[in-house]
Amino acid sequence: MxxxxxxxxxxxxxxxxxxxxxxxxxxxxxxxxxxxxxxxxxxxxxxxxxxxxxxxxxxxxxxxxxxxQVSDIRFDEPVNVDINASMYEAWKEIINKNVRTINIVDEEGKFCGLATLGDVAKIYLQSSSGFSKYEVPVMNLVKTLDGEILVSGKEKIFNGDIIVAAMQIDDIRRRIKKGDLLIVGNRKDVQLMAVKSGIKVLIVTGGHEVDDEVLTAARENDATVVRVPFDTFDAVKLINQSIPVRYIMKTEDVVSFRLDDTIDDVKETMFKYKYRNFPILDNHRKPVGMLARHHILNYSxxxxxxxxxxxxxxxxxxxxxxxxxxxxxxxxxxxxxxxxxxxxxxxxxxxxxxxxxxxxxxxxxxxxxxxxxxxxxxxxxxxxxxxxxxxxxxxxxxxxxxxxxxxxxxxxxxxxxxxxxTSLEGKSEEEIFFTDFKEFKIGDYEFGVSQVNIFYSSPEYLKNRLIDFMEKMMKEKKYDFLLLMLTDIINEVSEFLFVGNHRELIRMAFGADVKGNSFMLPGVVSRKKQVIPKIISAINSLG
Structure with missing residues (x-):
C-alpha cells in the first residue's frame, strides 16, 4: 500500500x-x-x-x-554479521543469502565495516602459518570445524601457532611451545605429550575417541580438547575460516547512505565511487539495507x-x-x-x-x-x-x-x-511575519505578502521591529518588496507595513501613498481577492 x-x-x-x-x-x-x-x-x-x-x-x-529519498525506493535487505563471527559464518551467510557484500556490526548492531565474497575467499586460500597474529575465539574454532568440546579450558581466546602432528613425536616435541594449538589424529602419545607441554587447544581429528588419561591431563593443564569429524588434512584447510571477520573488513573509504538521502545525491555519489554495493544506515548507524546501482534505475x-x-x-x-x-x-x-x-x-x-x-x-x-x-x-x-x-x-x-x-x-x-x-504575546518578529506568508513571482517581480489578523489587540510596539526584520529578509532573499497586512477583522481595515523600492507600484495598485513604511486600506481584509490581483494588474500595466 x-x-x-x-x-x-x-x-x-x-x-x-x-x-x-x-x-x-x-x-x-x-x-x-x-x-x-x-x-x-x-x-x-x-x-x-x-x-x-x-x-x-x-x-x-x-x-x-x-x-x-532512499527510504522511498526498493533496496536489498542487509546481511549483517557480528564483528567476532568467524569467516566460516560469514561465508555461510554470503552463500545462503546469495549476496556478495555483508555488513560487519558490533554487539549493538551498529555498522563497523564491510566484507565481500572476495575478502573471505582470500583467507580461505592463505596458509595457517600466520595464525598467531589473530585473536580467535575458541568457539569460532569449534563452530568452523563442527567440533565437540570434550574439555573446556579457562582461556576463551586463542592467539598462538598451529602445529600439525604429521611427524615423529620427538620432532613435534621440539616444535611445540606453550600456548599453541595442535591438530592430531588418534595418537594418544602425542596428545598426552602436547597437553602436558602446555598447549592451549588440542584438536582431535577423524571423530576419534580421546583416552581418559588425555582428558584428565588436559583438565590439569587447563587445555581445551575439541573432537572434530574432519580428517587432519581438511581440519588444517578449514581452520583459517575460524578467524574473526573483523580482520578482513573494510573500514576505510567506505561510502554509506542514510534513509533521508536524496536520490540525486545518491546518483552523484555512485558516479564518483564505482563500488558494487553501498550500506544504508539508520540514525543509530545500524544497517537497514544495501543499495546497488540497479535500485536507482527505476523507482517511484x-x-x-x-x-x-x-x-x-x-x-x-x-x-x-x-x-x-x-x-x-x-x-x-x-x-x-x-x-x-x-x-x-x-x-x-x-x-x-x-x-x-x-x-x-x-x-x-x-x-x-x-x-x-x-x-x-x-x-x-x-x-x-x-x-x-x-x-x-x-x-x-x-x-x-x-x-x-x-x-x-x-x-x-x-x-x-x-x-x-491573534494574540501576539510572546511571539518573535519572525513568528509573527511567517504566521501566514506567501511569496509570488509575477513577471520580473518577486515579492511576498504576509497577513496577520488582529482581534482586540494592537501591535504598535512591534511595528519598528517588524519593519527591521522585513528589511533584513528582503535583502537576504532578494525580494523586490515585502508587505505585511495587519488586519483588524472587527473593524474591517488593514494596515500595511511595506519595505522595498517600488512605492510607485504600490501607489498604482492601491491608490495609496506610502508614508514612511506603512499605509492604511479601509475595507481591505482579503489578500487573495483585494491585494494580490491589484498588485498583478499594476505590474502588468508597467509592461
Missing part, C-alpha cells in the same frame, strides 16, 4: 491544515489502495492549535521536503495531493520531483506542472474546506464531528467569519451545516478561535 501525503502550503494557516486532515480522511474512506497521510510544511499557528485541541485531533506530521517518486495552494513557490521543497495526484484549491492558478493528467479542482469560494465539504456530499458521506468541526473552523478562519469579500453563499451554507454536525455555535466558537489566534 503506497503512502500519499496530503498537505497545504508553507507557513500553514487553519484552512491549509484542516483541509489536509479532512481530505485525507475522505480519501481513506473511499479508496483502499493507498494510505493517505495528512502532513504540514511548517509549524501550526495558535489559531490552528486551538482548533485541533478543541476537537481533539492530533497535529499532522511535519515533512521537510518531498524529494525522492513520492505521491502527493496539494490542498489550499497550487504554486511551486508555496509548496514543499522538491515538489518538482514528486508525483502530484490531485490539487484542491481556491486560489489563482499559478504554474503547476504534472507529467500526467490529474484531478484539479479550483473554485472561486472562500475556503478550500468548502470544496472538500462538497466532495463529501457528492459521495453521500457525512463527516464525523471532529472532521466537520475542522472544516467549519477553516471556513470561519478563511472568510473572517463571513466578513471577507472572498466569502460566498456556498461558504456560509457549508459552515452552518458543519457547525450543526460539530455541535458548535458559530459566533461563540469563531470569537474564541480568533482570540486564541
Amino acid at each position: 503506497a503512502e500519499v501525503y496530503v498537505f497545504g502550503h508553507r507557513n500553514p494557516d487553519t484552512d491549509s491544515i484542516c483541509s489536509a486532515i479532512a481530505y485525507s480522511e475522505f480519501k481513506n474512506q473511499t479508496e483502499k489502495e493507498n494510505n493517505y497521510l495528512p502532513a504540514r510544511l511548517g509549524p501550526v499557528n495558535r489559531e490552528t492549535q486551538f482548533v485541533l485541541e478543541y476537537f481533539n485531533v492530533p497535529v499532522p506530521d511535519f515533512i521537510e521536503n518531498v524529494y525522492t 517518486r513520492k505521491k502527493v495531493i496539494l490542498v489550499d495552494h497550487n504554486e511551486k513557490s508555496q509548496s514543499a521543497e522538491g515538489i518538482e520531483q514528486a508525483d502530484i495526484l490531485e490539487i484542491i484549491d481556491h486560489h489563482r492558478i499559478g504554474s503547476p506542472q504534472t507529467e500526467q493528467p490529474i484531478v484539479f479542482i479550483n473554485r472561486p469560494v472562500g475556503c478550500t474546506s468548502t470544496i472538500i465539504f462538497d466532495i463529501y456530499g457528492r459521495e453521500n458521506i457525512v463527516p464525523s464531528r471532529e472532521i466537520a468541526g475542522l472544516m467549519c473552523a477553516a471556513i470561519l478562519s478563511d472568510t473572517l467569519m463571513f466578513k471577507s469579500p472572498t466569502c460566498t453563499p456556498e461558504d456560509v451554507k457549508a459552515a452552518k451545516f458543519l457547525a450543526d454536525i460539530a455541535g458548535i455555535e458559530i459566533e461563540k466558537f469563531g470569537k474564541a478561535m480568533f482570540e486564541a489566534g
